[in-house]
Amino acid sequence: MPMTDLLYARAQMGLSLAFHIIFAAAGVALPVLMVLSDWKGRRTGDADYQKLSQKLAKGTAILFAVGAVSGTVLSFELGLLWPEFMGQYGEVIGLPFSLEGVAFFTEAIFLGIYLYGRERVSPGMHLFSGVMVAVSGAASAFFVTLVNTFMNHPSGFTPSASGPMDVQPLVAMFSPGWQYQTAHVLLSCYQASAFAMAGIHAFVLLRYPGAAFHRKALSVALPLACVTALLQPVVGDLSAKHVAKAQPVKLAAMEGQFETERGAPLRLGGLPNVETGEVPYAVDIPKGLSILAFADPDAEVKGLNAFPRDEWPPVAKVHVAFQVMVGTGSAMALLALVTLGWRWRKKAWPHGRKLMWAWLLSGPLGVVAMEAGWLVTEWGRQPWILRGVMRTADAVTPVPHLAAPFWTFTAVYLFLGVTVVLLLVRQVAGTLPTRDSGLPGGEAHVH
Amino acid sequence: MSTDTILGFAVAGTFVLYALFGGADFGGGVWDLLASGPRKAEQRALIARAIGPVWEVNHIWLIVGMVLLFAGFPRAFAVLSVALHVPLTLLLLGIVFRGAAFTFRTYDTRGDTVQRQWGLVFSGASVIAPVLLGMCVGAVVSGTIRVEGRVVVSGFFASWLTPFSWAVGVLALCLFAFLAAVYLTHEAPESALREDFRRRAMGAGVAVFVAALVVLLLAREGAPRVWEGLLRSPFALALHAGTAVAAVASFALLWTRRFQWARVAAAVQAGLIVLGWAASQHPFLVVPDVTLHGAAASPGAQRLLLVALGVGTAVVVPSLVLLFRVFRPVPTPSAGSEA
Secondary structure, eight states, rough: OOOHHHHHHHHHHHHHHHHHHHHHOOOHHHHHHHHHHHHHHHHHOOOHHHHHHHHHHHHHHHHHHHHHHHHHHHHHHHHHHHHHHHHHHHHHHHHHHHHHHHHHHHHHHHHHHHHTTTTSSSSHHHHHHHHHHHHHHHHHHHHEEEHHOOOHHSSSSBBHHHHSSSOOOHHHHHTTTTTHHHHHHHHHHHHHHHHHHHHHHHHHHHTTTTOOOHHHHHHHHHHHHHHHHHHHHHHHHHHHHHHHHHHHHHHHHHHHSSEESOOOOEESOOOTTTTTOOTTTTTTTTHHHHHHHHTTTTEOOOOOOSSSSOOOHHOOOOOHHHHHHHHHHHHHHHHHHHHHHHHHHHHHHHOOOOHHHHHHTEEEEHHHHHHHHHHHHHHTTTTTTEETEEHHHSSOOOOSSSSSHHHHHHHHHHHHHHHHHHHHHHHHHTTOBBBSSSSSSHHHHHH | OOOHHHHHHHHHHHHHHHHIIIIIIHHHHHHHTOOSSSSHHHHHHHHHHTTTHHHHHHHHHHHHHHHHHHHHHHHHHHHHHHHHHHHHHHHHHHHHHHHHHOOOOOOOOSSSSHHHHHHHHHHHHHHHHHHHHHHHHEEEEEEEEETTTEEEESSSSTTTSSHHHHHHHHHHHHHHHHHHHHHHHHHSSSSHHHHHHHHHHHHHHHHHHHHHHHHHHHHHHOHHHHHHHHHHHHHHHHHHHHHHHHHHHHHHHTTTTTTHHHHHHHHHHHHHHHHHOOOOTTTTTETTTTEEEHOOOOOOHHHHHHHHHHHHHHHHHHHHHHHHHSSOOOOOOOHHHHH
16 A cells, blocks of 8 residues: 555545535534524514524525535445455444434424525424524534544444444443543634634724624624634533543644653644654643643653554644634633623613724634634544554555545636635625614615 | 345335436436526426425435345445446435435525526436446446455446446436426426426436437347346346336327326336346346355344345335325316316
């Protein structure tokens, strides 16, 4: 097996997931925002909330369609790129995949009713469909994350030379750590989408401070953004504590911990060097890692050197991705605190220029943190596709010339990404006030 | 009945449903490409209206089939993914461009030229994808995919680039176009449009007949199992006889403009063709080296999969019924007399 084909296969899978993850997150979270504003509109009779809900529905339609097709690509790619993995372990992990299929099916059905059935069903039924979309979207993210938990911590079978024996799919479905990882992922979907939405409306409000529509839109996005940004560090900490116990080599890579030591420091930033075993440019907080990972300042933290070199993940990549995730997560939590403080004192959501700038700049951070976090768990599991059981190199397809599909899909995703952004920009542009009147205009061309 | 057999039926069933629903959506794309005459714009609008709310749902049958295959028969999934890597990748590109372009056309409101360009991508992909799907089916049933141990030894091209596979690809395209045209006669709100699709349905029906004939003739050399199954197995023979009856019935019903019943007959015809394929390759998943039993997951895993299938059916079927009830065509006064 030439190394390059393995790299292309990994790159194609990584690219497909990195692309899909954004649309999947939007498919989980936008329905919630859409239903919230729909419900607010019904309760207050305010036409702006109704219109916001319709705009969000259009955004959901576009993003969900791209998520559906890129998800189809992924379900095939599991086999197209990793036939040995699926051929041996498909039966072990087929259960959450099937349930994810059920949830996805339900989401698509009710999204169809919600998007196209506004005039065909009763208002109650319409709202119910929206709720079903939101619930099944969350369920589908939950089930598919269980698959990833299994890959990180395989259970529910006995490995043998001829494949898994004594298969127990229910045990495999709830592999150790499932509760932390699913909570972490679900929160990240809501957080990334709410921050992106808040960023967009903050951008408009900076240019048109009087735009009432966008003030209301912000008031729908901010609560979700703030709550998730504050919950996420708590859940993330639980998740990291579990990783520290269950996957010590991943934790060592995340933290750039080369030597096993008691009272290990927390390294902020820095670029681990696997040749020297040092992390230059890092700021050390004494005993920080031992406290964070094991709640004990003198706890022993296993270093990378305690593990065979050929089982190390790519240390520098994992460490940097982890720093990016924690850094962006902390920035978002801080902004959420400041915003909620303002809300508590002034009894209104903020609209000052400084905070609007902060929300605008934080708009992409949720997505950045989500992608970085996903890279941490995937890079951190290497060289295994199924940790401790099957190496990624042993799972890859024997099909040659994998550069061709990789570059093809790269071009396709680039094209789709650019198109979606342009379409969404035009959706937002349709709500811009005409001449600072505060009234939305430019609606004539939107059907 | 063993769990192998039940799950085998379930996989075949999802392929039938994918053909009846997802296939018809591809067919809609074909008629979008071939829209012509004075009601060209109306034809395209009708297709878009019919597909819009349901295409994502219809398309999920394929994913359900995939999941059942890799969870229930993992070895077969691995073999197919390797042997058919190239056509499946091309099929995926078709699926991506079809779905994305259809959605972009709906929401990209920059004017007619842009809409036409998205329409072309949508309809072009709708033509290519069914051919590739059919070619994969042709390769699976023809016995050209060879496996030794766990290794595919028949290469990455030869198995699916046979005349027989091409013929099955064309048959799939004609069948999907036929289904779509028949469904659209029922969806059309007024009679001129209905007549447009009636003509198309009958034309496509003839094309299905010719393509099926070519497939059968090529099967003698290209897919001996299909050929023998046709002659020897009484079960397969009954299936094929049923297909013929349904085909004649759907033609007669189209001829006499009983569109609602023509739709049922066409669906039965298409469903029996897919089942006929499944029956002719039973008990193989990949002819001639991978059987249902040989590729099967452990019985415990299969039983749990059946439970998941039951849960899924209980959740999805009522929701689907609701969806199709909400979007059933609203009959116009003039349609009442004909139905």
